[in-house]
Amino acid sequence: MKRHFLDLSNFDLSVLRSIIDDAKLRKSGELNDKPLDGKTLAMIFEKQSTRTRISFEVAMKKMGGDVIVLSPKDMLLSKGETLEDTAKVMSRYVDIVVIRSPDHEKVIAFSEAGSVPVVNGLTDYAHPCQILADMLTIEEKLGTVEGKVIAWCGDGNNMARDFVFASAKFGFEFRIATPPEYAMDDETIAWAHKAGARVITTNDPVEAVAGADVVMTDTWVSIGDSPAESDQRMKLLRPFTVTQDLMAHAGDSCLFMHCLPAYRGNEVEADVMDGVRSIVWDQAENRLHIQKSILAWCLEKL
Ligand code: CP
Ligand code: NVA
Numbered sequence: 001m002k003r004h005f006l007d008l009s010n011f012d013l014s015v016l017r018s019i020i021d022d023a024k025l026r027k028s029g030e031l032n033d034k035p036l037d038g039k040t041l042a043m044i045f046e047k048q049s050t051r052t053r054i055s056f057e058v059a060m061k062k063m064g065g066d067v068i069v070l071s072p073k074d075m076l077l078s079k080g081e082t083l084e085d086t087a088k089v090m091s092r093y094v095d096i097v098v099i100r101s102p103d104h105e106k107v108i109a110f111s112e113a114g115s116v117p118v119v120n121g122l123t124d125y126a127h128p129c130q131i132l133a134d135m136l137t138i139e140e141k142l143g144t145v146e147g148k149v150i151a152w153c154g155d156g157n158n159m160a161r162d163f164v165f166a167s168a169k170f171g172f173e174f175r176i177a178t179p180p181e182y183a184m185d186d187e188t189i190a191w192a193h194k195a196g197a198r199v200i201t202t203n204d205p206v207e208a209v210a211g212a213d214v215v216m217t218d219t220w221v222s223i224g225d226s227p228a229e230s231d232q233r234m235k236l237l238r239p240f241t242v243t244q245d246l247m248a249h250a251g252d253s254c255l256f257m258h259c260l261p262a263y264r265g266n267e268v269e270a271d272v273m274d275g276v277r278s279i280v281w282d283q284a285e286n287r288l289h290i291q292k293s294i295l296a297w298c299l300e301k302l
Contacts, residue, residue, distance in 0.1 A: 003298045004111045005119045007126035008165040009191065015297070016169060020136050022293035022302055023286070034064030035301035042068045042090055043098040043121065044075075047223040051260060051287050052121045052129065056098055059291035068094065087114030096298055102224030117298035124158055124224035130259045131162040133290040134216075135170060137283045141255060142213060146171040151212040151250070153177045153205045153240045154267050155233070156184035159218045159259055164188050168197035175200045177208035179236040205240050209250045216257045217242045217267040234266065242268045247277065255279050 008016070025031035041060045045053060053069065060067045072078055077086055083106055090097060091114040099107045099118060104125035111118035120128055138145045149172065152160050156178040164184065167174035168191075176184055180203055192199040202208050209215050220237045221230050247254060256268075256278045264270040272278065296302040 002111070002115070003117045003300065005117070005128055005294055005298055006107060006111065007120060008128050008131060008162050008169060011169065013169045016132060016135070018302060019132060019290065019293045019297050020139065022296060023133075023136055023289040026292050027286070027289040034062075035296055036060060036299060037064035039065040039095040039299060040068065040093070041065055041096050041098065041295065042070060042094040044070045044072060044100070045121070046072055046099075046101045047122075049100055049121065051284055052098075052100060055287040055291045056119075056121070056295075059288055059295060063292055063295060065095075065295075083109050084113035086110070091115040096295065100223075119294060119298060122158065122223065124222070126162040126165075127158050127259070128162055129287065129291060129294060130159065131166050132294070133286040134163075134257060134259070134283060135166060136290055137257070137279060137286045138214060138255075140282070140286075141279055148213040149173045149175065149211060150214045150216060151175045151177065151205075151208040152216050153208060153242055153246070154217045154237055155182045155220055155222065156201075157182075157218060157222050158224075159216075160184055161188050163216075164192050164197065164199050167199055168192060168195035173198040173200070175202065175208040175212065177202050177205040177240060179203060179240065181236050182233070205242075205246055206249050209246055209254070212250045212254055214255045214257055215242055215247060215250055216259075218259055219261065219263055220267055237267070241266065242272050244269060244271050244275075247272055257283050260284055 057067045087110045096117045098121040100121035101107055102124050104123035107120055107123055135145050160176055163174055220233045256272050258280050262268055262273055264273055
C-alpha cells in the first residue's frame with residue numbers, strides 16, 4: 001500500500017502523531033540521520049511556491065536524498081501526454097513525488113496511476129503539509145493542541161478545510177468566520193459533524209475569536225481562484241481582516257498565525273502580522289522540520 005499524503009481526513013491520529021514527534025526530534029537535533037540516502041524526490045509545481053518548494057528541497061537533501069523540481073510546461077504534459085502516463089513513467093525513475101496543483105483531482109489521479117507515494121504540496125482542496133506543521137507549532141507554543149480554540153477569519157478555503165479535518169483528529173475547537181459567499185462547503189461541515197469534531201461556522205469574526213487561543217487567516221485570493229473574482233473577494237472579505245481591534249476580543253495570550261504569503265492591509269493588519277503575538281516565522285520554519293518527517297513516513301522510514 002503506497003503511503004500517500006493527500007489530505008488529513010483519512011489519517012489515524014497515531015500516524016500524524018508519529019510524524020510530528022519525529023519532526024520534533026529532527027528540529028532539536030536529537031535525530032540527525034540520513035534515512036533517504038539513495039532516494040529521489042520529484043516535485044511538480046503547476047503554481048508558484050516559496051516555502052513548500054524550498055523546504056521540501058532542503059529537507060530531502062538534509063536527509064541524504066536527491067531532488068528534481070519540474071514545471072508542467074517543461075514536460076510533455078504541456079503537449080498532451082496524459083497525467084496517468086506521466087505518473088507511470090515517473091514512478092520508474094523516482095521514489096516519491098510532491099505535486100502542487102489548483103486541481104486536487106489531478107493529484108489523486110496521479111497518485112492512483114503511479115506506483116510511488118504522492119504528497120499534496122497544496123491543491124484547491126487541501127494543504128496537509130502546512131496544517132501538520134501548524135500542529136507542531138501550536139504544540140511548541142501551547143504544549144498541546146487538544147482542547148484549544150482555533151479561530152479562522154476570512155476565506156473558507158483549502159487551508160480552512162484541512163483544519164476542519166485536523167480538528168477531528170487532534171481534538172481542538174475550530175471556529176470559522178467567513179462571509180456567506182466564501183463559507184466552508186456543506187460536505188466538509190457534514191464530515192466534521194459525523195466525525196464528532198467541534199467545528200463552528202459563523203459570519204461574525206468577533207464571535208469566532210472570543211476567547212480563542214489562536215487566530216489564523218490566509219490570503220483572500222488562493223492559487224486556484226479566478227482573478228476575475230478578486231475585486232469581489234476584497235470587498236466581501238474586508239470585514240474579516242485580522243486587526244488589533246479584533247485580536248483584543250481574544251485572550252491577551254492569543255497567538256496569531258498565517259501560513260504565508262501574507263498581504264498586509266488585506267487579510268491582516270501589519271501591526272498584528274509583525275506584532276508580539278505573531279508566531280508566523282516559527283510557523284514557516286516548521287515547514288522544513290515537518291517536511292522531513294512526512295518524507296520519512298511516506299518512504300516507510302518511520
Ligand atoms: N505556505 C505555503 O505553502 O507557502 P508557499 O505557497 O510559498 O509554498
Ligand atoms: N490558500 C492559499 C494558501 C497558500 C499557502 C492558496 O491556496 O494559495
